[in-house]
Every structure is written in structure tokens, then in C-alpha cells.
Amino acid sequence: MSEQEYYVPHGTYWPIIGSIGVSTLFVGFANQMHGAEWGGSVMALGFAIMVFMMFGWFGQVVNESTNGIYNKQVDRSFRWGMSWFIFSEVMFFAAFFGALFYARQLSVPWLGGADNNLFTPDLWNAFSASWHQMAFISPGTELQSGTVMSFPAVPATGIETATPAMVVDPWGLPALNTALLLASGVTLTFAHHALRAGHRDQIVGWLVATIALGVAFLGFQIMEYGHAYHDGLKLTSGIYGSTFYMLTGFHGFHVTVGVIMLTVILYRVQKGHFNADNHFGFEGVAWYWHFVDVVWLGLFVFVYWL
Amino acid sequence: MTTATDTTATGHDDHHHGPEKGLMRWVKTTNHKDIGSLYMWFAFTMVLIGGAMAMVIRMELFQPGMQIVDPHFFNQMTTMHGLIMVFGAIMPAFVGLGNWLIPMMIGAPDMALPRMNNWSFWILPFAGGILLSTFFMDGGAPAFGWTFYAPLSTTFAPDSTDFFIFAVHLLGFSSIMGAINIIATVLNMRAPEMKLMDMPLFVWTWLITSFLLIGAMPVLAGAVTMMLTDRNFGTSFFDATGGGDPVLFQHIFWFFGHPEVYIMILPAFGVVSHIIPTFARKPLFGYSSMVYATASIAFLSYIVWAHHMFLTGMPVAGELYFMYATMLIAVPTGVKVFNWISTMWRGSMTFETPMLWAISFVFLFTIGGFSGLMLGIAPADIQYHDTYFVVAHFHYVLVTGALWSIIAATFYWLPKWTGKMYNEKLAKVHFWWAVISVNVLFFPQHFLGLAGMPRRIPDYSLQFADFNMISSLGGFAFGASFILLTYIVIDCIRNGKPTTARPWEGAKGLEWTLEPKAQYHSFNTPPSRKLIEQESQNS
Ligand code: HEM
Ligand SMILES: [Cu+2]
Numbered sequence A: 001m002s003e004q005e006y007y008v009p010h011g012t013y014w015p016i017i018g019s020i021g022v023s024t025l026f027v028g029f030a031n032q033m034h035g036a037e038w039g040g041s042v043m044a045l046g047f048a049i050m051v052f053m054m055f056g057w058f059g060q061v062v063n064e065s066t067n068g069i070y071n072k073q074v075d076r077s078f079r080w081g082m083s084w085f086i087f088s089e090v091m092f093f094a095a096f097f098g099a100l101f102y103a104r105q106l107s108v109p110w111l112g113g114a115d116n117n118l119f120t121p122d123l124w125n126a127f128s129a130s131w132h133q134m135a136f137i138s139p140g141t142e143l144q145s146g147t148v149m150s151f152p153a154v155p156a157t158g159i160e161t162a163t164p165a166m167v168v169d170p171w172g173l174p175a176l177n178t179a180l181l182l183a184s185g186v187t188l189t190f191a192h193h194a195l196r197a198g199h200r201d202q203i204v205g206w207l208v209a210t211i212a213l214g215v216a217f218l219g220f221q222i223m224e225y226g227h228a229y230h231d232g233l234k235l236t237s238g239i240y241g242s243t244f245y246m247l248t249g250f251h252g253f254h255v256t257v258g259v260i261m262l263t264v265i266l267y268r269v270q271k272g273h274f275n276a277d278n279h280f281g282f283e284g285v286a287w288y289w290h291f292v293d294v295v296w297l298g299l300f301v302f303v304y305w306l
Numbered sequence B: 001m002t003t004a005t006d007t008t009a010t011g012h013d014d015h016h017h018g019p020e021k022g023l024m025r026w027v028k029t030t031n032h033k034d035i036g037s038l039y040m041w042f043a044f045t046m047v048l049i050g051g052a053m054a055m056v057i058r059m060e061l062f063q064p065g066m067q068i069v070d071p072h073f074f075n076q077m078t079t080m081h082g083l084i085m086v087f088g089a090i091m092p093a094f095v096g097l098g099n100w101l102i103p104m105m106i107g108a109p110d111m112a113l114p115r116m117n118n119w120s121f122w123i124l125p126f127a128g129g130i131l132l133s134t135f136f137m138d139g140g141a142p143a144f145g146w147t148f149y150a151p152l153s154t155t156f157a158p159d160s161t162d163f164f165i166f167a168v169h170l171l172g173f174s175s176i177m178g179a180i181n182i183i184a185t186v187l188n189m190r191a192p193e194m195k196l197m198d199m200p201l202f203v204w205t206w207l208i209t210s211f212l213l214i215g216a217m218p219v220l221a222g223a224v225t226m227m228l229t230d231r232n233f234g235t236s237f238f239d240a241t242g243g244g245d246p247v248l249f250q251h252i253f254w255f256f257g258h259p260e261v262y263i264m265i266l267p268a269f270g271v272v273s274h275i276i277p278t279f280a281r282k283p284l285f286g287y288s289s290m291v292y293a294t295a296s297i298a299f300l301s302y303i304v305w306a307h308h309m310f311l312t313g314m315p316v317a318g319e320l321y322f323m324y325a326t327m328l329i330a331v332p333t334g335v336k337v338f339n340w341i342s343t344m345w346r347g348s349m350t351f352e353t354p355m356l357w358a359i360s361f362v363f364l365f366t367i368g369g370f371s372g373l374m375l376g377i378a379p380a381d382i383q384y385h386d387t388y389f390v391v392a393h394f395h396y397v398l399v400t401g402a403l404w405s406i407i408a409a410t411f412y413w414l415p416k417w418t419g420k421m422y423n424e425k426l427a428k429v430h431f432w433w434a435v436i437s438v439n440v441l442f443f444p445q446h447f448l449g450l451a452g453m454p455r456r457i458p459d460y461s462l463q464f465a466d467f468n469m470i471s472s473l474g475g476f477a478f479g480a481s482f483i484l485l486t487y488i489v490i491d492c493i494r495n496g497k498p499t500t501a502r503p504w505e506g507a508k509g510l511e512w513t514l515e516p517k518a519q520y521h522s523f524n525t526p527p528s529r530k531l532i533e534q535e536s537q538n539s
Helices: A014-033 A039-066 A072-111 A173-197 A200-230 A238-270 A280-305 B023-028 B032-060 B071-105 B114-136 B160-188 B201-232 B246-263 B266-280 B287-301 B316-344 B353-376 B378-384 B388-418 B424-450 B462-495 B529-534
Strands: none
Touching: A014 A039, A014 B114, A014 B160, A039 A280, A072 A238, A072 A280, A072 B160, A072 B201, A072 B246, A173 A200, A173 A280, A200 A238, A238 A280, A238 B201, B023 B032, B032 B071, B032 B114, B032 B388, B032 B462, B071 B114, B071 B160, B071 B201, B071 B246, B071 B266, B071 B388, B114 B160, B160 B201, B201 B246, B201 B266, B201 B287, B246 B287, B246 B388, B266 B287, B266 B316, B266 B353, B266 B388, B287 B316, B316 B353, B316 B378, B353 B378, B353 B388, B353 B424, B378 B424, B388 B424, B388 B462, B424 B462
């Protein structure tokens, strides 16, 4: 294909397969949550279809790329696509960070009677606001005003409002994990330099190091979850637990995806798919990895530390 | 560029790769025109389904007292009507127009990421199917309003809500991919000789809309994800018993929701900015101010969301800030209206169907803008909030705004899509029918709202009876107008008279340099600087 002509593929089955896969996954998931026995298997089927689709679709693109069908302009399209995809992910995380800030700065203090909410101290007499809010007024609790909380709310054990000042010590595993992820950003950059200089052995070495750091991060994160859970911090323990597990959980999921993508890139490096000035696949994954890194910094500061 | 020789439109008007045959063409297609058509037909189907629900609503409200449906079903109708019209009709219709028009307008062969383009579309029927399937589930479809406020949508909602949540996720994927594709197309596929400030306004408005989509849709995904975990996994985002807050839901929703309303109107501004210059036979007045106004509206739309929440007990400083920020949007919006009117000023105007729709857009959208200003005044909104006045407001901006521009665009570009001309006489009849009935439908709702009739309630007290009956009659007439619209469009596709490459003598734009029925692949070689300048809105 010439430098002038833009490659427009003719016909593809992958998207419709993807639609079927993701719908199957979601329908299975919803039924699973509603207690249908078959929900799990349908979910697994949907997941398998998605994996098949991704192998096929990306495989085809990789093939086209290594066969030299793409020109510089196609490469630029991929770059625009990847960067704005990452931006959309940033906004997704922003929603959860927003919830965290809101709960911490506004809703929890308000529940404790701050600002203009004159009636809350009466209504929620047993409640003392503090961060990290871990316990809450449970359903059925007799309140001072005589009303009984009757929301079929989250399962709770009673009016314990004891809230530790620090649920998870940020300077233990989280700090270590911060170091690991930052280091992985550096090793990945070394791999990129090696790629541009054309030293395949070095690329492989740095990539393996990056992947290892990512896997180590995930391992420590799981240990960390164990500790937190043991100390009574659960998804169900109020708003701090909600934001803690949702933010770190989505982040961990993104690290997992990143590790998988880096592994694919490692494989492609060994296959010799990239050269010094044509390696968008590598760079796209690197951008993604750095993004995951930055999200972690936000998590470390706002979820663990402050 | 392909030479325009063959003026009769045949299926094989392209010497590179024509379309495939049969159903699979539509499933596999990576062609921006095919995908554009799919989007448009999907949106049209959804308009009919959502419209049928609106008919049920208006029938129930025809007279006071309970008429034909039970209140729970009524709530399902208002909820699903809103969801389907917003996510199934207006948004896909604009993406369809974008698909069809943007590559032709910027001299590109196709969209930048054609396979992903296919996926953006083909997620929609699945999402729509999941959403509609909730009607057949225990407890019925979502009935908590299209804004799905917690705790109605969390603690007190039926099981089907989880399906609704996943449908919203899918719709979000589709919109985000569509937006990414448009950004990559406009920034990377533009003819090399076309500068940003040469771009037609429809391209500009869509580019800016894409940024709104990428910024807002993921936040919506976050909101429904929090709903999902609150409902099923015991988190407390929107539950005060766990330290969360139902009002947090409203903040997250409207942080998405207000940009969303501009997502549905900015491309409409683009469409109208094409049609009015054509039939006024004058260049668009204030091209660059249009671009800057669009960008400022987009920016402001991110920082005004809590004008939907004046009654949630926000601190006074918040009320004031959101009130003044909201009023500020009137400035760039006013610039636009001023420019459209100035474009018509002393033009040699003719009133073909697209122009009729465009001019009535300017009038009627402006009415909606003014009622928006009234709503934006925090102390006054205490009276208006959650009444029919709000319903009147957003129907003026969405029906006689967004939908109007979609219909206008359909008539304006239909000749380019089909190579044929629609029946002008019938189209004019349809226009007058629609424009009169839509005002009979929505104008009285202003009075109802000012008098205090609440929205989303199937019954009302007696003093509201007359205006409601008038409104319903207008509604039935407006609903029926869609039958005529369907006929006109299908009649054009089947029996329309062949037309020329530029059926509107005053029309500018690269799309009019293509064959009468735009060839399957438009610009395989980019247009020259000279051509671009000739066809620029800016000259
Ligand atoms: C001139 C600019 C506008 C202003 C100042 C404005 C202001 C407002 C305000 C203050 C409300 C809240 C009313 C209430 O609930 O009490 C509102 C509601 C609404 N507006 Fe606008 N608006 C404007 C333009 C638009 C446009 C262009 C659209 C869409 C194309 C739109 C769509 C809506 C919708 C859908 C609602 C109702 C949401 C609901 O269901 O509660 N508005 N508007
Ligand atoms: Cu708004």
C-alpha cells in the first residue's frame, strides 16, 4: 500500500462477535447476581467469546501491520485513538475519586451535623463523623427522634462508630507498591530507549523486569487486601470501604490488563514485530502503563495517605 | 477524485470496491456511509418506539383521573421514553449524520478507524435489546425516571435495573468509541490542504461534541457502576446509612447530564449553520465566532451541572455560583442565534423544506433557551422545578432543537445520500403539520408548569384539565406526522427523481462536489487547496 493511500479494511466479523460476547457476559453476570444457577456459565461463555474476539481482531491488525499495509497516517490514527481512550479511562477514575472527595469533605461531615444540616445530630444521634468512616447506623436502629431506620440497607452489626485514624498504614505495603510501580515506569522507559536503539536483548530484559514489577505489585496488593479485610475493612463497611475497594480494585484490574498487554508486547518483540521507528503497539501499551502508574499515585495520596 | 459521469444512481457506482450483497454487507461493513445509514435507521426505529410510549403518556394525561394504564406502568413509560429518545434516538442519529457527512466534508476516504466504527454501531442494537427486554421482567422496566436518581434506582428498584445498568454501559462504550473515531478522523484524515479554520461548522461542532462525549460518558459509566455495587455488593456510595449520600448520585449524574444535553445540541447548531447560509445565499455570518462560541459552550457545560439540583439543599454559595455560571451560557448561545439571523439579513432567501426546518429551529430553540434561563434563576426554580415547565423547556430544546435539526439535515442531505429528490410539496405539508402540532403539544405545558402541575405523575387536579387535553391532541397530531415523514423518505429512496450533484444552488461544501449520489468511497485522493477554498463556509 502506498504512502498516499489510507488503508480502509473491507468487511469484518470481529465487532459483531464482540457485541455478542460482551452482551452474553453482561446478561450472564446480571442473572448470576440474581441467583440464577446458569448465570456463571453464561458469563464464562461471554468472556471466552470476548477473548476469542480480541485474539482475532488484534491478531489481524498485527498481521496487517507486519505485512506493511499501514502507512504513517494509519499509525497516527491509532495514536489519536489510544490517547483519547486513555483520557476516557481517566474520566472513569475521576468519577470514583470525585465520590471519595465528596464523601470525605461533604457528606460524612454533614451526617455528623456540620454546616447547614441542623437536624442531622438529632436524627443520627449515635453517629459521630470521622474519616475513615467504617461503621454506620444499621437498619432497625432506634434513633433519638423515635423513627426507626427501615432501609433494607447494607448489612451491619450495630452502632459502632469507632473509626481507626488509619485503616491501612500507607508507609508499609502501599509505599513499597508505589516504589515498585514507579520503578516499572522507569524500566519500561529503558526498554523503549533500547527499542529505539535497536538492542533486542536489552528490550527483552527491561520488559521482563517491568512485567515482574507489575506482578509483584499485584501480589503485594492481594496481601494488602488480606490485611485490610482482616482488620475489618470490607466493601460493605461504609463509604470508605466502598471507595477504597472500588478504586484500588479497578486500578488492580487495570494493572492486570497492563501486565497481559506487556506480555503480548514481549512476545511481539521476540517475534521481531517492531523496529526503531515503527512500534506503535509498544508505545500504546507504554502510555497505558504510565497512566496506570499515575492513577496509583493519586490512590496512594488520597486513599492511603491523607 | 472520481469523475462524475454516471448521473443515474445504481448500486455499483464505484470503480474501486462496491458494497457486498445481502444482509452480511450490513453486519460486516466498514464503510462510513453504510454505517451512517445503519445509525440513522436505528435511530428512526427508536424514535417510533419511544414515540409510541409518549402516545401512551399523552393518552393517560388526556383527562384527569386514572385513564388507561396503572401508575407503575405510567412511570415505566416516562422513564423508558426518556432513555430511548436520548440514548437510542437523538445521540445515534447525530453519530449517523457525523458518519455520513464528516468524511465527505473534510475530503477523506472514510473514517479513521473503520472496524471500530462498525463496532460502535453494532453494540447499539444489543444495548437497545437489553434495555427493552426489561419490560418483560418481573417488576417491569425501570420506572425511576430517565435520570435514575438513587435511592429509587438502588434500594427501591426492581431486578431489571441491573440489565438497565449494563445497557447503559454498552451505550457508553458505543458513544466513546464513536467519539474517539470522530476525533481521529477530523484531526488525522482531513485533506492535507484543509486548515482547522477551513472546516465546515458541522465538523467543528462534532469535533467539540466528541470531547464532551469522552469527558462525560465515562462519568456516567462510573455512576451506573456505583449503582450496581450499591445494589448488589453492599457498597454505600448513595446510602446515607453507610456515610454515602443520595445527593452524590445527582452530582455525578448531572456532571454527565449537563454536558450530555450539549452533546445533543452542538451538532444541531452545526447542521443549522450549513442550511441557513445555503438558502439565504450568503456566507455564514461570523464563522470564527461560531467556532469560539461552540468551544465556550462546551467548556461552560462542564461547570454548571448543579442547576438541576437547586432544591437539594446546596449551600447558598453553591446556588449562587451555579446560577451565574448557568446564565453565562446564554452569552455564546446568543452569539450563535445572532449569527444565524445576521446570515439571513438581506439574503436572497428561499424557503425549501430544509430551510423551513432550520428557521423554525432558530425560533423554537430560542424559546427553549429562554425558558432555560428562567429555570437557571435559582430562586425562581423553586417554583418551576419538577413541574411541566421543565418538561416544556427540554422538549423545546430537544424536540424542536435537536430533533428538528436531524429532520432538517435529512431533507438537506437526502439528495446526496440517495441521488434523488424528495417530494417537496408533501415535505412542506409535513413541515407545517409538525411545526403546528408540536407547539400545540408543548406550549401549553409552560402554563401547566407555571401553575404548578408536577411532572411524572399520571393524574392531576381539575384546573389542569383543559391545557392537558389540548397538549394531548397536539401530541397525537405530532405523532401521526411521523407516518407522513416515513412515507416521504421511503418514497424518495424508491421513486425520487434523479437529481444533480448540487441540488441546492447556494450550497457550499466538499460533499456537493461528489456525484449526485455520493460514491461508495468518496475521496481517494484529497481535494486541492483551490477546491477547498471555493467550497469553504469561511469565504
Ligand atoms: C440556554 C441554555 C440552557 C439553560 C440556561 C438551561 C437550564 C436548565 C435548567 C436550570 C434546568 C433544570 C430545571 C429543573 O429541573 O428545575 C434544565 C433542565 C433541562 N434541560 Fe436545560 N438549559 C439550557 C439549554 C438546554 C439544552 C440546549 C438542552 C438539550 C438539548 C437542555 C435540556 C434539558 C433537559 C433534558 C432538562 C431536564 C432534565 C430533567 O429531566 O430533569 N437544556 N435546563
Ligand atoms: Cu443542565
